[in-house]
Amino acid sequence: MRQGCISIGMIQCDNCKIFLPHGERYLLIDEEDGTETEGGKRSCYCLNCSLEKGYAEYREEKNERVLTFFPGESYSI
Secondary structure (H helix, E strand, O other), rough: EEEEOOOOOOOOOOOOOOOOOOEEEEEEEEEEEOEEOOOEEEEEEHHHHHHOOOOEEEEEEEEEEEEEOOOOOOOOO
16 A cells, blocks of 8 residues: 655655655555565655655646656546
């Protein structure tokens, strides 16, 4: 399961090991061996690592560039 979150303290990215200060966006994901599963290990990824791993993307919606942690899925708003 993926959860887009906003840091309320010093959260550390599990990939690049940087600390995310208050107010920074990050992704919390349940995974096991690099694939999404129900249960298993929980990992935190900063915005840059989420984009690199393909867990996040920018897309155009209503003439605005928005960030989503659900790439490849289309939504009707």
